[in-house]
Amino acid sequence: MKLLVPVKRTIDANVRVSVKKDGSGIDTANVKMAMNPFCEIAVEEAIRLKEAGQAEEVVLVSIGTGKCEEVLRSGLAMGADRALLVESDAELQPLGVAKALKAVVEKESPDLVILGKQAIDDDNNQTGQMLAALLNWPQGTFASKVEPGEGKVTVTREVDGGLETLTLKLPAVITTDLRLNKPRYIKLPNIMKAKKKPLDRLSPDDLQVDLTPHLKVTNVAEPPARSGGVRVENVQELVDKLHNEAKVI
Amino acid sequence: MSVLVIAEHDNQSLSASVLPTVTAATQLGEDITLLVAGHDCGGVADAAAQIPGVSRVLLADAAHYEHGLAEELTPLIVNAATDYAYILAPATTFGKNLLPRVAALLDVAQISDIVKVIDGETFERPVYAGNAIATVQSSDAVKVMTVRTTAFDPATTSGGSASVETLEATEPVGLSEFVGRDYSESDRPDLATARVVISGGRGLGTAENFKLLEAIADKLGAAIGASRAAVDAGYVPNDYQVGQTGKIVAPDLYIAVGISGAIQHLAGMKDSKVIVAINKDEEAPIFEVADYGLVADLFEALPEFSKALDELDN
């Protein structure tokens, strides 16, 4: 089985972001960037499938600026075999990304595409589902367990009521949830090795895809702040305040 | 403008997530259609027809719609889409799974998690774990959007009189098959809509210790939630997770116990009306959003809290 893993470069999950005063977006200058955490889980899962002898090759792909090479190299250091970088400075939205990924799928013919469920910057949670639609493939979103079988894959999904299990015909699209696995730490020697692994650069034109955003972001603002609260000295005071002041119990 | 709302349900009853989604729909147009696709779900369609503001209910009943699989529902919705300017679903795992698939086939954007309708083509949605609110504008012919259910008041469930019409089922797609589900059973109110939520974090230490929260939840009629750390540690099931990548809640009262207040957790609860934090670390960031903060060891505070509630009742 061949696995394709799309990875996005986002802000590091521990960064406290600040909104630009002019409303044009988030201030990302000098902010630590990293591989989107859900994509790390996707890379880890693909590597585990390879290590378990269930897959032969793990190919990474990222769409974005030249700086995406960093996240591709970390994925290669985790254990992926090679990487593709679709270089574009344009603003990216899920539909355009899904179209580009579809073109990559047509070139690479993977059996399974494993994406993150959500990028932690735009919080869209769309790309995997859109890719599956464009390919007319089945989708196993929010996966907490992935078990490949003959011509199919069984996926356990984290849904609002608990867990749900589906079997999907291969080829298929999977998106990862938090409980799927715990990504490994990258070992130093592997960082060196990753530098020598193949990384091919493509342009959106090579793929003949139109990345033009459909949505216009007209403003980005801070959310309304909560007004400051008080400290209570003990449980009695807490219950008293909740009952008599806030009137919620 | 005509709006199509995709109803979430379990073939028996309508999900509470439909009600705020209908409210969002009423802000977009007068002509609101609710699609109930499922199997043996006529009762759900009848209930949907009672919601004031809904003009028409479409009932698509077929075995392959029983489990709400995105692969099966998408062709049905895409076929119906030509008649509508908006297609909405709640931003639950049901809606998030389904609508991007629909949007891609219509070659339009999908707008996730709208919290406000500014006008017919302009909407607000949180990004970066709710650290920013983006205003987005769409010129797509059909606007496909998921609705954050805590951001719109629920529509009422009676008094309406919509017609129920049958929508012919599409052919089975057969790419995916439902195997089973393992749902958390609970007599407590639903986390997403409960009036009071009490959540536990890593500070609880064990699954067993969640009993301390249960005792209080029983007395307050509260739902129980958790941080990611508590779910990852296996103290509680995955569907308890509140946060950026779990459930979004906005109860009248949210009590966070042994939760540090990471930005990803705050994203899921900071729109609650009243927030209480119980944490032994006075520097914990959860205190920054708490209306009432108690610096205490939870193992002492929770039994006392429980007792104080009994006394309140007397």
Ligand SMILES: Cc1cc2nc3c(=O)[nH]c(=O)nc-3n(C[C@H](O)[C@H](O)[C@H](O)COP(=O)(O)OP(=O)(O)OC[C@H]3O[C@@H](n4cnc5c(N)ncnc54)[C@H](O)[C@@H]3O)c2cc1C
């Ligand atoms: C991609 C991504 C997505 C995420 N999504 C979510 C999400 O949706 N929801 C979510 O919650 N998190 C999410 N997280 C995780 C988040 O970053 C934090 O790691 C998590 O919320 C921490 O959980 P916690 O507060 O229970 O644990 P900790 O941060 O370890 O805090 C435990 C707290 O308990 C207190 N404590 C310990 N013992 C006691 C005691 N005896 N009495 C009183 N207080 C005590 C401590 O002082 C501490 O403040 C996500 C992270 C990533 C990277």
Ligand SMILES: Nc1ncnc2c1ncn2[C@@H]1O[C@H](COP(=O)(O)O)[C@@H](O)[C@H]1O
């Ligand atoms: N620019 C991108 N390049 C590669 N993969 C992406 C890109 N954007 C999104 N993805 C993939 O789609 C997933 C979900 O992202 P989103 O739909 O934007 O929340 C991510 O976790 C990635 O796996």
